[in-house]
Amino acid sequence: MTKKLALLAIGALFLAVVPGTAALAAFKDLPASHDAYPYVEKLVTKYGVINGFPDNTYRGNKTLDRFEMSKALVLAMNYIETSREVSLKDVASKETTFKDVKSTHWAYKYLMSLTSQYQIITGYPDGTFKGKNTLNRNEVTQAVAKALARVEAAVGAEVSTKEVVLKDLPPSHWAYPSAKKLIAAGIIEPFKDGTFKGKEPV
DSSP states (O other): OOHHHHHHHHHHHHHHHOOOOOOOOOBTTBOTTSTTHHHHHIIIIISOOOOOOTTSOOOTTSOOBHHHHHHHHHHHHHHHHHHHTOOOSOTTOOOOOOTTOOTTSTTHHHHHIIIIISOOOOOOTTSOOOTTSBOBHHHHHHHHHHHHHHHHHHHTOOOOOOOOOOTTOOTTSTTHHHHHHHHHTTSOOOOTTSOOOTTSBO
């Protein structure tokens, strides 16, 4: 799972709750025939959640780190709040600091929103965030599922789920409930061989 497909999951979350038509976003390395194209197009041109590079490429095969995922999720949540006129923030917001992220870092404000207000992801027990760490499918799935849960609570609707059989992700695994929810919502799919490959880097 690459950056392209990870952001496809966020894009699917958007399309499920926020209607709209975007102008064409032309990236030299992302053809309109690619599965991720309609999601990336909206995330870039309609919602302003992500950007391409100055050379007009998207570089979807680049892995996604925790800093980048934080920014994308926060901007996604912000847009849903504005467009739907709802609050997705936790009423019990708490202050969070990380030993390895200075207040001058470009991602600092996104981390504060995501960890303190939305409470979708957390840092590590040693007080660090490790923003350059690459995410895997299980971690992205859990984060997007938490975001979806906040949207469900705000709009008063819930995705109906059913048990799914994933060869490499048993119901006892911590990521299974999130995977089940996103599969039911049509936001993510297992692989054709029936596996989820949760440890695959994004």
